[in-house]
Amino acid sequence: MLQLATTTARTIRRNSYGALDTASALQPDERAAVRVLLNRSVKDDLLPEPYVERSKREFESLNHHVYDALPTEGPAVDAVVVLVLWYWKDLRKERTRMEKTYYLVRQTASGAVTVTELDGRTCAKRAKNANELGQLTRHYLGLEHVKCATPHVQSSLGYKVVAKTPEGALVSAFDGSLYKPGTWRSEAAQDDHGGGFYYYESEDLAIKTTQRGHTFARCVSEGKSLVLCAVEVSGRVVEYDSGKRAASRLRILRELSPVEVCADDD
Numbered sequence: 001m002l003q004l005a006t007t008t009a010r011t012i013r014r015n016s017y018g019a020l021d022t023a024s025a026l027q028p029d030e031r032a033a034v035r036v037l038l039n040r041s042v043k044d045d046l047l048p049e050p051y052v053e054r055s056k057r058e059f060e061s062l063n064h065h066v067y068d069a070l071p072t073e074g075p076a077v078d079a080v081v082v083l084v085l086w087y088w089k090d091l092r093k094e095r096t097r098m099e100k101t102y103y104l105v106r107q108t109a110s111g112a113v114t115v116t117e118l119d120g121r122t123c124a125k126r127a128k129n130a131n132e133l134g135q136l137t138r139h140y141l142g143l144e145h146v147k148c149a150t151p152h153v154q155s156s157l158g159y160k161v162v163a164k165t166p167e168g169a170l171v172s173a174f175d176g177s178l179y180k181p182g183t184w185r186s187e188a189a190q191d192d193h194g195g196g197f198y199y200y201e202s203e204d205l206a207i208k209t210t211q212r213g214h215t216f217a218r219c220v221s222e223g224k225s226l227v228l229c230a231v232e233v234s235g236r237v238v239e240y241d242s243g244k245r246a247a248s249r250l251r252i253l254r255e256l257s258p259v260e261v262c263a264d265d266d
Contacts, residue, residue: 010133018127019065019083025133026069026077033077034069037113041105046115048084059089067102067127068136079106079137081123087241095214098241104140116140121191125149155234158199158245159206160252161215161259163224170252173224181252189236189246196238196246199231203256205243211262214242226259 013021022031041047052061068081086099102123104116118140128149130136139146163173170179179185189196198215200206207228209215235248 011131012133014127017065018067018124020067020069022066022069026071030069030071030077034066034080037077037080037105037107038064038082040113041115044113046113047082047103047105057091059091060087062086067123068130068134070134070137070141079104079141081118081136081140096241104137106141122148155232158201158231158233159203160197160199160229160231160250161206161210161226162229162252164227170227170229170255173226179252181254184249184251186235186249189238189248191238193246196248197233197250198244198246199233199250200243201245202243203228207259209243210259213261215244226261228256228259230254230256
């Protein structure tokens with residue numbers, strides 16, 4: 001049974017990605033205990049070891065990001081919620097990939113270390129509602145319940161490149177479906193390119209990724225007149241590391257300018 005530290009509840013800060021600010025939330029001895037626990041997990045082949053590799057062409061890394069820790073008497077830390085983040089980038093073509101896996105790392109009463117994979121779809125959302133140190137960890141230990149953060153649905157502006165027919169209609173470059181300016185289209189946005197309407201938050205990024213053949217393959221855009229449009233999006237938004245977004249609802253506000261695809265990839 002866990003012997004929780006009898007200290008006053010500590011309000012915590014998180015960074016923009018949701019990870020715990022360990023420098024302010026944990027005492028030096030507690031930070032050391034977290035490192036020991038994670039290092040034991042790596043040594044026992046329960047977690048992958050962090051690394052950074054770089055060449056002229058690629059950058060690749062794997063890091064541990066602490067989302068919560070449960071201090072106990074000692075001082076010690078008997079349980080940690082950690083994100084294992086793998087990141088890869090093509091330094092020449094500016095292409096990136098990312099994989100996130102969340103784990104509960106725990107030291108049992110016998111001194112053994114156990115690692116349990118958590119639901120990646122909800123862990124970060126629960127972290128947004130966990131404002132005290134140890135609260136998220138206690139949820140995954142079954143000691144209290146932390147709700148997933150309720151998404152705040154609001155509309156925002158973005159940019160999307162579509163095809164324009166000889167008759168002047170705006171259609172999807174992929175499937176030819178119609179985008180009627182001012183009319184909402186709806187499709188559930190899902191992870192791993194499983195649905196939704198793609199767009200970019202930056203006008204410059206929308207243009208450059210299309211010109212370089214990154215928004216869609218050149219075989220898709222070949223022979224088509226492409227135009228940049230200002231769009232409004234709402235509902236669930238899925239973010240991709242390339243800067244692309246997928247929204248559940250999207251409507252075109254207005255046509256902005258033609259977009260020419262470069263002959264060669266820079």
